[in-house]
Amino acid sequence: EPEVTQTPSHQVTQMGQEVILRCVPISNHLYFYWYRQILGQKVEFLVSFYNNEISEKSEIFDDQFSVERPDGSNFTLKIRSTKLEDSAMYFCASTRQGASNQPQHFGDGTRLSIL
Amino acid sequence: LAKTTQPISMDSYEGQEVNITCSHNNIATNDYITWYQQFPSQGPRFIIQGYKTKVTNEVASLFIPADRKSSTLSLPRVSLSDTAVYYCLVGEVAGNNRKLIWGLGTSLAVNP
Numbered sequence: 001e002p003e004v005t006q007t008p009s010h011q012v013t014q015m016g017q018e019v020i021l022r023c024v025p026i027s028n029h030l031y032f033y034w035y036r037q038i039l040g041q042k043v044e045f046l047v048s049f050y051n052n053e054i055s056e057k058s059e060i061f062d063d064q065f066s067v068e069r070p071d072g073s074n075f076t077l078k079i080r081s082t083k084l085e086d087s088a089m090y091f092c093a094s095t096r097q098g099a100s101n102q103p104q105h106f107g108d109g110t111r112l113s114i115l
Numbered sequence: 116l117a118k119t120t121q122p123i124s125m126d127s128y129e130g131q132e133v134n135i136t137c138s139h140n141n142i143a144t145n146d147y148i149t150w151y152q153q154f155p156s157q158g159p160r161f162i163i164q165g166y167k168t169k170v171t172n173e174v175a176s177l178f179i180p181a182d183r184k185s186s187t188l189s190l191p192r193v194s195l196s197d198t199a200v201y202y203c204l205v206g207e208v209a210g211n212n213r214k215l216i217w218g219l220g221t222s223l224a225v226n227p
Contacts, residue, residue, distance in 0.1 A: 004158075035215075043159065043202075043217040056214055091158050101147045101166070104215060106158035 006092050006107035013082055014115055021077045021110045023092030032075045033093040033104060034067065036060070043091070049075065079112075087114045119203045124222040133190045135221050137203030140184050148179060148186045151202045153220070159202065163188065190223075198225045 005024045013019045025032050034046040048055040049067055066078045075094075079086055089111050093104040120138045127133045139148065147166050151159035163170055165177040165186070176189040190197060202220040 033215075035217075042219055043215075045214050045216070048214060058214075089156075093158075101164065103149055103161040103164055105161065106151075108158045109156075111156070 004092055004094055004105050004107035006090075006110050008110060009108070010111045010113070012113045012115060015084055016081050019079050019082055019112065021079075021090050021092075021112070023075045023077070023107055024073050025075055025092065025094030026096075026105055027073070029094035029096050029105070031055075031095045031097070032067075032069070033095075034077045035091045035093065035106075036088045037091065037109075038088045046077075082112075082114045084114050087112055118216065119205060119218050121201075121203050121218060121221045123219065124224070126224050126226065127193055128226050129194055130192050133193050133197075133223060133225075135188045135190075135201055135203075135223070136185060137188070138185045139203070139205045142183050142205050146205045148177070148183075149204045149206065149215075150175070150177065150186075150188045151204065153200045153202065162201075193223075193225045195225050195227065197223065199223060 004026055007022045011019055030050060032049045035043050036046055037043045044060060045058050047057040047061045047067055052069055064080045068076050075092060089109040091106050091109045093106045095102045095104045147164050149164040150162045152162050153159045163172055163175045163177045165179050167179050167183060170177045178187045200220040200222050202217055204215050206215050
């Protein structure tokens with residue numbers, strides 16, 4: 001069964017540095033998402049992306065965050081000037097269509113640790 | 116914005132049937148109800164989805180009453196490997212995208 005893959009599985013970065021988290025969505029999927037989960041807390045929506053542009057973003061997704069689909073397979077989340085509170089699991093998800101009845105498929109996440 | 120309410124935790128034993136009920140009083144007409152499973156340090160895994168009445172797949176069943184204000188995930192004959200957090204979600208449709216609003220889920224512990 002096709003999967004969403006994310007790299008790296010664990011990223012350790014100094015505060016203030018930039019980090020890029022990478023995702024390869026399922027190949028025939030068109031809608032892409034990033035979520036984050038701080039340890040012991042809820043999964044939180046960050047951003048959705050379709051047709052090479054952001055469809056919706058949450059208040060968490062401020063100017064330090066950006067997303068890009070640099071080629072036909074990768075979907076990246078960039079965090080500029082990381083802060084301690086950015087430490088979390090970051091999950092990428094994709095879905096074939098954006099309608100309500102299409103489930104989102106998640107990768108296993110990148111654990112981001114900011115020192 | 117359709118929020119969901121689930122029990123924080125449940126305990127069960129191997130071989131038992133487990134039913135987890137979720138309430139979603141403000142579900143919108145076009146919304147589907149989706150359940151995910153999450154193991155520690157892994158991404159959420161889709162289990163089952165439904166709109167009304169009953170849906171069954173190889174993993175679980177989902178019961179949805181006519182008013183759709185609640186739903187019940189039924190796991191038949193659970194095993195130790197079913198110990199996980201289970202999330203009930205009703206997606207907020209924004210244009211062509213679906214932003215999933217997550218609660219804290221139900222932490223299911225299956226005991227030997």
